[in-house]
Amino acid sequence: MQPIVNQLGALTNDEIHRYGRHLIMPELGMDGQRRLKASSILLVGTGGLGSPLALYLAAAGVGRLGLVDYDIVEETNLQRQIIHGVSSIGKSKIESAAQRILDINPNVQIDKYEVPLTSENALEILEPYDVIIDGTDNFPTRYLVNDACVRLGKPNVYGSILRFEGQLSVFYAKEGPCYRCMFPEPPPPGLVPSCAEGGVLGVLPGTIGTMQATEAIKLITGIGDPMIGRMLLYDALEVSFTTIKVRKNPTCPVCGIPADQVELIDYEQFCGVPAHDHSPAAVAVNGLQNGADLPIPQITALELKQRLDSGEDLFVLDVRNPEEWEIVSLESTTARIPKPRLMLAAQEVQAGRIKLADTPLAEIPRDREIIVYCRSGARSSDVINTLRDLGYDPHKLVNMAGGILGWARNVDRSMPVY
Numbered sequence: 001m002q003p004i005v006n007q008l009g010a011l012t013n014d015e016i017h018r019y020g021r022h023l024i025m026p027e028l029g030m031d032g033q034r035r036l037k038a039s040s041i042l043l044v045g046t047g048g049l050g051s052p053l054a055l056y057l058a059a060a061g062v063g064r065l066g067l068v069d070y071d072i073v074e075e076t077n078l079q080r081q082i083i084h085g086v087s088s089i090g091k092s093k094i095e096s097a098a099q100r101i102l103d104i105n106p107n108v109q110i111d112k113y114e115v116p117l118t119s120e121n122a123l124e125i126l127e128p129y130d131v132i133i134d135g136t137d138n139f140p141t142r143y144l145v146n147d148a149c150v151r152l153g154k155p156n157v158y159g160s161i162l163r164f165e166g167q168l169s170v171f172y173a174k175e176g177p178c179y180r181c182m183f184p185e186p187p188p189p190g191l192v193p194s195c196a197e198g199g200v201l202g203v204l205p206g207t208i209g210t211m212q213a214t215e216a217i218k219l220i221t222g223i224g225d226p227m228i229g230r231m232l233l234y235d236a237l238e239v240s241f242t243t244i245k246v247r248k249n250p251t252c253p254v255c256g257i258p259a260d261q262v263e264l265i266d267y268e269q270f271c272g273v274p275a276h277d278h279s280p281a282a283v284a285v286n287g288l289q290n291g292a293d294l295p296i297p298q299i300t301a302l303e304l305k306q307r308l309d310s311g312e313d314l315f316v317l318d319v320r321n322p323e324e325w326e327i328v329s330l331e332s333t334t335a336r337i338p339k340p341r342l343m344l345a346a347q348e349v350q351a352g353r354i355k356l357a358d359t360p361l362a363e364i365p366r367d368r369e370i371i372v373y374c375r376s377g378a379r380s381s382d383v384i385n386t387l388r389d390l391g392y393d394p395h396k397l398v399n400m401a402g403g404i405l406g407w408a409r410n411v412d413r414s415m416p417v418y
């Protein structure tokens with residue numbers, strides 16, 4: 001493919017010295033390095049995938065990096081978000097990443113967008129960049145980045161990770177399919193867990209993020225065969241790399257129409273999930289989906305503790321996964337049904353393939369107040385919506401706000417948090 005960057009940046013003698021290992025490869029050479037210098041890349045997210053992306057792209061000599069993130073660095077990030085360190089805990093991720101990038105390569109120009117990427121600001125933020133790289137792990141942002149890239153005619157270097165598996169592709173509607181050609185509709189809310197729910201091997205974003213960086217460099221310099229029209233599936237446990245073909249869908253609702261007619265929509269509503277774990281929309285979206293206009297009743301950890309202490313007989317349902325039970329649990333737990341098991345059972349019941357009485361759902365009584373909890377309160381909200389769909393009384397289903405983390409924060413500070 002032709003290089004997508006046609007300007008050639010000027011290299012100083014210091015830069016020529018720095019990039020010597022690139023310059024001696026004929027495929028890249030002075031020409032490729034000067035294209036990198038003239039290039040601009042937007043990284044959506046400076047977390048798991050964004051960390052190796054920013055580190056390697058800065059080191060490789062990309063002239064300008066845009067960073068989009070509004071999160072702050074937390075201790076739980078450090079298991080995989082290697083651009084951040086202990087000294088950055090509590091600082092903004094953008095500031096933390098920018099500091100590290102400039103330490104690696106002071107020649108990089110950094111643009112900071114410390115805001116959530118939304119349908120309102122996406123076109124303006126993406127427009128100035130040659131390549132867009134999606135380093136987020138949620139469906140609303142993934143569809144938003146895809147649609148905005150199609151609209152603007154930009155390549156979208158896509159990566160995703162979960163547990164021990166990763167995916168990589170380049171969606172570039174001018175030359176091949178877009179993300180929507182492959183996934184026209186988002187998965188049902190709650191079916192695909194996020195990394196916060198399902199976990200992720202800390203090394204995995206390193207593997208996929210560095211491959212995304214490689215694809216970006218290839219697009220900019222025109223070397224090799226980019227992953228357009230193909231998707232790589234990586235399984236770390238099997239050590240298998242499988243490449244599948246992705247075809248352009250001529251009736252794709254996004255890249256099948258003229259680019260200037262692509263409209264950005266409300267992606268949180270489209271996907272039925274919030275764009276971010278900490279999004280204030282989390283509660284609102286959860287409350288609105290499945291046609292239920294009633295907000296989900298909430299109970300705080302402290303209120304629950306008081307009610308339990310006063311001898312109330314409450315049904316306390318833990319919907320976390322077995323690995324999490326082993327880390328820490330509430331003593332007052334009445335039943336445990338992991339969310340994936342519960343959702344699968346609900347699907348089968350709704351499809352009429354199995355009777356509710358023959359599933360783990362039979363454990364949940366209909367005549368008692370049910371307190372549902374998970375780690376942070378997000379999965380338990382999803383579960384409550386599903387139980388409502390199955391005809392459980394919405395007034396009897398109560399979400400423990402803040403999950404077991406709230407309990408650790410407000411009731412028992414000696415508990416471990418994860």
Ligand SMILES: [Zn+2]
Binds near residue numbers: 178249252255256
């Ligand atoms: Zn498409």
